[in-house]
Amino acid sequence: MFLKMLFSISVALFVTLIGHYYLYLRLVDPIFGKSTLWITIFICLWSITFFGFIILRIVPHFLRKIFELIMFIWMGVAFLFTIVCLLTSPINMYLKATHQSTIHLCFFVIFSGTILTLYAMYLALKRPEVIHTHIKVKSILPNNIKNLKFVVLSDIHVSGLIGKKRMKYLAETVNSLNPDIIFITGDLMDGSLNQLKKEIAPLGDLYAKYGIFYITGNHEYYSGPQNWKHHFADKFKWKVISNSSQTVTIDNIAINILGIEDRHWLSYEKIPRKLDKRLQQAVNHLNFNGAPKEEALNILLAHQPKDARLLAHFPFIDLQISGHTHGGQIWPLQYIVKKDQKYVKGLYQINSNQQIYVNQGTGFWGPPMRLGTNCEITLMTFFSK
Known part of the structure; x- marks a missing residue:
């Protein structure tokens, strides 16, 4: 190390x-x-x-x-x-x-x-763009799944440059979309709770009918992850998923949401990479709760796209939602990002049954600049094949 x-x-x-x-x-x-x-x-x-x-x-x-x-x-x-x-x-x-x-x-x-x-x-610095993405899912799911709206936020990077005013606008914009579920896939902040709790406070006003689901990114592990996770769970009432799962039933549609910690969690917990059991723990948690899988929409929240390599062992998972890449943020960095992560931005078909969607970042990291990419709020809907 x-x-x-x-x-x-x-x-x-x-x-x-x-x-x-x-x-x-x-x-x-x-x-x-x-x-x-x-x-x-x-x-x-x-x-x-x-x-x-x-x-x-x-x-x-x-x-x-x-x-x-x-x-x-x-x-x-x-x-x-x-x-x-x-x-x-x-x-x-x-x-x-x-x-x-x-x-x-x-x-x-x-x-x-x-x-x-x-x-x-x-x-x-312009306002994030709402990108509407339609995703095909298995035909066994009820047709009324198309009526549900999912919002994905990722890599907001609240910091000295991205603060309270931008978070207030973000919360208002997301709430105006009337989402059923909100997914937040990590890298939410760059700093400690004491430094940034006032700047991040407007995100406590986010509302989704069936809940807000949050996982960590790598930057949480530079910023005191436990303090932040307790803050989101206790103050914001978000569902913080840590190598575990949650099942939401809407009408007659079962949605299994599995979430894994960022890869930095392994170092944080002093676990060798070869003993990476994050997704296995989440699936065990899902099985323990007796949640249906074949008749459900199964979504994995994983901050880094390259964790999609874990999906091969769990073919029942339909979709992985990730962030981390920022789409490369500034050209031509996307070519380096692709070498590391394989998936850079947007929707990819991994195999005949599994897909991955990569949000290109709701904020930005480092320089307040983007080239060839946009700050993104993903509005995601599903339809049966």
């Missing part, structure tokens, strides 16, 4: 240093030359990027907002500017090979990067 953490820190140190040095060489040096002022600025910006996550955990909330704004906006700006630099690198190499000035190219990159940054911030 220690070696893995040391490796991750070393990679982060290397990547951030190289990235800042590359931006300095491409955009600053051709215009200003070897400037002590700009070298100092870039060292400070790198320090904010590398040490910022530690600082966020210890500063008071009002300072956290300011620091997050500076840190995450710079992270997004640096990433987008690097992308533009890389895309224009053949032109840059040609100009240098022919001994021509690259100053005009620098100004073009700065202009393009600025426009791209502003557009990406607009996509992230």
